[in-house]
Amino acid sequence: MTQRTRTRETEDDLSDILGDSESGEQAGQGESFRSRTKRKAVNFFSPRYFLLATVALTISMFVGGFIPFVETIGGLVGLFAAAFVLGGLTSESRTLETATGGLVAAGLTLLLGNLTLLAAGGTTVAAVGLGAGFLIAGLGAHFGNDLRDGLTRDL
Incomplete structure (x- = not known):
């Protein structure tokens, strides 16, 4: 029974x-x-949103990398700002897609910007860069989503 x-x-x-x-x-x-x-x-996990986030974050990282004197930090600031905007504009929480898009954007920027470093065995630098891209994009999306949620919630 x-x-x-x-x-x-x-x-x-x-x-x-x-x-x-x-x-x-x-x-x-x-x-x-x-x-x-x-x-x-x-x-x-939305593949369309992931593709949109990857393109937007890659462009923002390249544009942020052109800031004089702070190329690397400028790219990460651009990455955070774009992820923050994406998190603030979407009605659903898409933090995973944005963070993964940040990882891909950091990887593309690292690959295209430091090809000689990677060829010489800079795998540790690559791992840190990819992790930083994932973390910064995820935090930016989370904070943007949190701001949108706080502004649209009834008191």
Whole structure:
């Protein structure tokens, strides 16, 4: 008797995870398992937003890198500013996509700007640069999202 109850609880847990309210009954009526999985995956990580964030953050890092006397820091400031704006403009929290886009932007900037350094074995410098890009873009998106949320919330 307890085995049957455990099986039913496991089925209920599985149906909650998959999004079925009536476990097997809804699968025939509504959307298929594949389309539900695809929709949930896109809600978790949006490839379109990732591509937009990557392009915007790469451009901002290149532009920030042209500031005289502070090329590297200027690129990171540009990266943070663009991530902050992206976080403030989007209605949903897309911190993961923005942070990953920052990682790619930092990688492209590092690759194109310091090709001789990387060829000479600067993997530690590359790892620190990629980590900094991920962290700074993620923080910028989070702070921008937090500001937008604070400004639009009712008191």
